[in-house]
Amino acid sequence: ERGTDGQVKILYSQAVSTMNGYMSGGTKDIEVGSLVLEPLAGFDEKGNIIPRLVSEIPSIENGGISADRTSITWKIKPDMKWSDGTPFTSEDVKFTADYCMHPEGGCAQLARYEGIKSVEAVDPLTVKVTFDKAQANPFTAFVGSTSPILQKAQFQNCLGTAASTCTEQNTKPIGTGPFRVTDFKVNDVVMLEANPNYRDPAKPAFATAMVKGGGDSESATRAVMETGEFDYAWNTQVNPELQEQMKAGGKGVFEVAFGTLVERIELNQTDPSSDLPEGERGTAKHPHPFFSDPKVRQAMSMALDRQALSDIGYGEAGRPTCDLVPAPEAYAAKNTSCLTQDIEGAKKLLDEAGWTVGADGIREKDGRKLKVLFQSSVNPVRQEFQSIIKQWWSEIGVDTELKQVDGSVFFGADAGSPDTVQKFYADVQMYANNFDGTDPQPYLAQWTCDKAPTPANQWQGENYVRYCDKAYDEGVMQMLSEVDGAKRGELAKKLNNMITVDSNVNLPLIDRGRFSARSNTLGGVVMNVWDTELWNASDWFRVK
Amino acid sequence: MLTYTLRRIALAIPSLIFISLVIFLLLELSPGDPLGNVPLTVPPEVKAKMREALGLGQAWYIRYVLWLKQFFWIEPMHWVDQWLGTSIVEGQQRIISFQSRVPVFDVIAQRIPQTLIVVGFSYLVGVLIAIPIGIYSAYRQYSWFDQLGTFLSMVGFSMPTFFTGVVLIIIFAVNLQWFPSVYDTTLHVTDWPSFWKQVRQMVMPVTVLSLYNAAQISRFMRASMLDNLRQDYVRTARAKGLAERTVVLKHVLRNSLIPVVTVIALGLPSVFGGAIITEQVFRVNGLGQLLISAIQANDIPMVLTLTFIFAILIVAFTLIADLLYGVLDPRIRYD
Amino acid sequence: MLDDAAAPVGAAPLVSIDGLRVSFQTREGRVAGVNEISFDIRPGECVCVVGESGSGKSVTSLSLMRLVEYGGGQIERGAMLFDRGDGRPVDLARQSDATMRDVRGNRIGMIFQEPMTSLNPVFTIGDQLAESLIVHRGMTRAQARARALALLREVRIPEPERRLDQYPHELSGGMRQRVVIAMAMACEPRLLICDEPTTALDVTIQAEILALINRLKREKRMAVLFITHDMAVVAQMADRVVVMLRGDKVEEGPVEQIFESPREDYTKALLAAVPRLGEMEGTDAPVPLRLMRGASAAEPRPIVVEDPQPLLEVRDLCTRFAVKGGLLRRTVAQVHAVEDVSFTLNGGETLSLVGESGCGKSTCGRSILRLVEPTSGSVRLGGTDVLALSSGQLRRARQDMQMIFQDPFASLDPQMRLFDQIEEPMLNYGIGSRTERADRIAALFDRVELPRSFMRRYPHEMSGGQRQRIAIARALALRPRLIIADEAVSALDVSVQAQVLNLLMELQQDMGISMLFISHDMAVVERVSHHVAVMYLGRIVEIGTRRQVFENPQHSYTRQLMAAVPVADPRQKKISEDLNFKPIPSPIHPLGYQPPRSTYREVAPGHRVMVEPVTHG
Amino acid sequence: MTDPLVPDSTPPQGQPAPLTGQTPADRAAMPLADPAGAATDQRSQWRDVWAQFRRHRGAMVALMVFLLILLFVLAGPWLWSLDATFVDIRARNKGPSWAHPLGTDQLGRDTLARLMIGGRTSIAVGMTAMIIAVMLGSLIGILAGFYRRLDAPLSRLIELFLALPLLPLLLLMVTLFREPLAKNFGAGPGTFLLIVVAIGATSWMQAARIVRGDVLGLKEREFILAARSIGTPSGRMMRRHVLPNVLSPIMVAATLGIASAIITESALSFLGLGFPPDFPTWGRLLFDAIPQMQNYPMRVVLPGALISLTVLTVNYIGDGLRDALDPRIRGR
């Protein structure tokens, strides 16, 4: 029964800035926003597309997707209402596309609308999306929590440059989700109440919800698992010992699910030496002095004990992996070759390659020493990893200097800063990345030659390692036009292997799951890595 | 004194504008990106568009002058419009946060209550316990009380709040379950139970902060009392046959407070600055947390506005401290 | 208090100190502040305690109030019987704190040595006066205020109503002193302790205050314990005198007996050191004092300069301080501290500047050295125009003119050893090598008769007289041609003062130094000067040779000054109770104010008296 | 020519000898043990200071403890040769044993070795940063107080620095200087230099404000005027007369400065602005151990206690030194 279970209290260690994910792109904003704003279709915990505001998922079979794969037609459920009681129509969907695709709006989810030629409201309950060319995966716009539908009536004055002045709209959007905002304190707390016009009259069970933000993940975990002040804490990334201790508190459990987030090490393929002039430093003009040697790269990988790292840093929240695309099932290569540490093997490999141990225990060849600068962003687990990995590498004769960079600098794309992940002015770097949704194709396209950051493109590329292989580029092109599911899977695995186990340019370490804490009194939680964690908040209830 | 004040205020304006320029340039030059928190899944082209939408495409001096105009004209006029129902600056853009796209002043207004309540109250508590401790330690210099006071204040000063805060949480929130570990900013005190709730959630952050403040102020108080206890007028007061209490608490204290009050006044802007770490630990989400999260997100309008208000307060409280000196010490005259 | 009023001299003593011994815990162990002292005070009697600095005078009085404990002292032995008014004397040395609180301020009032600092700067006069009345007499605030007003009237403060709400710093030194007296008197104590109440004041204010105490003593039959080192004041005030030396009483007796037939050598030496006004009558040149000493008595030589040549010529010197105000800190008025001053000082001679506190003496001296910038006028030192010098030249010129500052303690850096302080001027001018400088400093120490072992001491480790000698040594280190001595001896007790004066005169004789001697002590001025200039309100009102001015004072202010000087003769008591000097007019004038030029009447060759403008009389 | 200042061995004719050869006060003022007239006795000023310092019991105990701490961090690694950064993941979270007297941390590194090495950095950073801050603060404070012309601009500078948001400032400094410094001085010393300068350059304002206030008062004192009258140039004036007289507030600022520098350093490394992650410091050890406080309390207690102890001892040493340096107190 709707509204009978009181309040649900949710803790986000990053505070919510806006309810309109189009404005920020931040995961926390999108997740919390999803309590209010919904897309036409979402993903379930297995990565299957499920209808939310539409009566069925379009397919070629049911005619929803045109045979040439250049358009997709959505059928909206009848009698859908916004939380203010007005009817939900195809105009709203079309408006949402206009809103995000407006050239001056700075929409964070523009990528979801890429390749769209037009969006038409065929009739109040039918929307047709036409693409420029055939789409292997037409489920981009309006699918998943990153592209929810906005109410036209509310946002129609917020197009383009006006978008950022629409404070009221951005903080208290009218939606179709299970809750609506009653109070919004920026970067602090969001108070919500059950949406009286929610499509399922029995849901949500909670009358109100509170999403508090700020602090660190340890205390967030503590608030659910030890003090019991909160029902749910998002991203409770704490070290395994603490996980055990918290579980012993008996007040809650951890929810975990694995998706595509992979903690990886990247081996720079260009020379980052500061002796090179600015403009040539870190470009293809100067290949890396020793990482261009595949045996060195392989040895670097062999020295790692991924299982140990996972146990020390993530516990239940992680598992070792050799793939950059660990999921979904259809695309996961499931390599295991890297999983066992082989220090001796690595040494032998280096010996073979002619890297001999010098007097100081560091290997060298032609006067070049195996000395690497290893950078990462500030994060307790990453710093522990850095120390451990430094130890392992020192055992095979590689000397490591560690460096940590503030996250906002490291991941910020400031072309003037030497410490960004794009510039990669280091030999080795470590961070985590994933891909949006279930289709790895755009993600794998990041390692093509032209995506390498260079001074010419203001260091704006995603191929941070500067991997460049014609065969790989071709594979990516092939996958772009391949529509057959099985073949796509094969292609993805091949590409994945090329940049991981085959070349060892990327050393995937850990497949990091979503890891959140839930109080024992909160029922109905199903962890989902393909959509937001709060995807089924309408089903949540109080365990009595 | 009035003319002195006016003159100081007049002189403060150009120097404040200079300060704002320096802060602006600093934020411009320091590395970091307002979009640093946007997930890596968002492609660079989209980020470039977002950056443009934030107005970052324009030259720095244009943005600076715009900010000046917004701060000194649009924002004040906006309030005027709100109060009087006029529409002087209607439709003109206010200072908007990069992070949340909410007018910066609205966010600040949201944050002020909890900051004043928690940080301000702990400053008050800190002062209130520091003064008696300082008085007594000085009056009984090198007694065990004094030694203990020195010990505690030094330990209090050297223990970072990120440590004491967590210790308190573990003891009082986890083990004893006396106080909540998360501060509820939405709580409205309307009756006794909610008042009690408010008190309970304030206990730990206030304790942590006031210990830290008290440690410093008690040192100043002690030094000042020691100076004044040696003065001749103390002997005069005793020669009148006054009780020791009166001598110390009236004659000596009043004089000793003069420098301490100015120290306290100079410390007051930091109340507005918030307590970055403590606010974080207890999730008080006041101005300190706002500033730090804005800095981490490279939210230039927010950081610039906050620090500039902070600068105004610093300048103002320096002036207030100087004036207080004149009020408390009749020998000092400003003309 | 009937019994007091009727008590004949020789009645039961009010206070009877018996074998008092007070010691202090210091780094070198326990030292005695007072060794062994006994004396009585009877109602209506004034007992003067005299003795050099550090002899235990203040400690004795503080012990009576039992305040000495707060300064780290301890009453080791002895009794202090005090009659609280009920005829049953109690021993103050053994009373509880509660009893003492009742005694303090109520039965015994005390005026402290440092009048300037013994008032609390942040409370109004009225509050501070009312305090003891509220505590001891249980008055309400209003009653206490009324009584405070009456007290202020009694001490003859002008405009008493206004004073009640003023703060101590708003009063002049003399007024503050009177407030302290009123405070001590508030509860009509049976005993009033006055610890050097007038040392820091100039003669006119001193005379006022002495008169006041005298009147109260007579009218209220109050006993007075008067501590001073000024023998002239003793002569004027005392009924009986106690002479102390290093914590012991050396002699006690009625005032006439002490002055006329002292028994102890120390008393004799003390008396001999007192400069007496009029002693120099009939002579032209200053003569060093004749001091009592052992066998080797030599006749002091008068300081006569053959064919004096002008060294320092000051013409029309004006120094004004800006009073700023308004939004832009513009000057709105000016303090005319020195106005139209002209005089000539000959090589090897001494010119004294005398005058009331605040009349501009120090400013005049500082203007000559350009330590404050004069507004106009000219200062020529041996032919060079000092006011025209650039800052570099001025620094060099200062090698020739040095100043001894009014307050020796304040003018020495508390953090520097004496050796370094005296070496500094030589370092500044790059004089001599390290060893040469050390030699010269040693010679200077000998010269000012300080043991060489003092070189590594700090100023606070010296007595006032010794500090003054350090200041003199520093001024001499550069062998200047001109010394400006600003109240160089006012703070010293007689014996030390005599030594310092003799030293200065001796140096003048040996080295031909010229001196501008600034002082308010007329007797001292008479002793040391060739010429005297009397200042009043920034102007010289009378100038001439010492003999002309002292033997034939023409200006009304000069006469008033002379009249106020106490005489060191107990048979010649001239403290009049009706002295009531007019307060000095304000030297502050608005910005455009054009002061009239001073015009002088020449009484005799070199003796000029101001006729216009009329500022006094 | 004979020096008129130096009297001949026999006083010149007619020169009056003083009252009784020497006043009683003089005699009283001379300690008996003092070899009178020994101008050759050049007992150094610092021996006086030391003598007085030794009298301060708290300061002496503190000095001992401080020396012990120094010994621990400096000589300790000689005696205890385990590498503080050696990771042994098989020996994680071990309690005290012979191999690891204070146990190991979550990566199996030896806690004792880490405390010793960490102390070196923390104490060095604390001291150096404090010295930079105090010197800068005193200099600016003295200049602002002494020269009327400089007062307004320097006061504005102080206000500016107080208002500047530290984090962007530090980020900027790191961006601009980390690489050049690392290149010229090596990674470790380069970072050290950067950190101490960063901390020093952002924490001098308090000291400057206090010193300025004191100098303003001091400037009006007569001995400054007297020094000018004997021709002391401004530079020497500030060095010899002003500085020694404002030492007391500077000492307080210095004591508090060490504590905040040690803490700030740990905060910096947590912002990625400090030492590399494998570089232990006390602040960092404390910070790292906080999440595991409940399971392994010793890990927070040890570095925490060492930081507090250091600050406490420095405070007492500062107290003692202040008393010892003040001749007015020293005389007593």
Ligand SMILES: Nc1ncnc2c1ncn2[C@@H]1O[C@H](COP(=O)(O)OP(=O)(O)OP(=O)(O)O)[C@@H](O)[C@H]1O
């Ligand atoms: N607080 C103290 N600690 C140590 N010694 C003290 C203290 N107060 C006074 N003395 C010593 O006691 C002796 C007597 O001092 P007292 O103040 O009575 O001198 P005095 O006769 O009043 O001199 P003056 O004329 O300078 O006022 C001196 O030798 C002095 O050094």
Ligand SMILES: Nc1ncnc2c1ncn2[C@@H]1O[C@H](COP(=O)(O)OP(=O)(O)OP(=O)(O)O)[C@@H](O)[C@H]1O
């Ligand atoms: N720096 C200054 N600024 C303003 N007024 C001053 C200053 N110095 C002195 N005066 C004023 O100038 C006048 C003369 O002061 P001066 O110090 O010369 O007096 P004095 O004759 O030496 O008095 P005393 O006997 O008290 O030393 C006084 O009214 C004083 O208030």
Ligand SMILES: [Mg+2]
């Ligand atoms: Mg005395």
Ligand SMILES: [Mg+2]
């Ligand atoms: Mg004077």
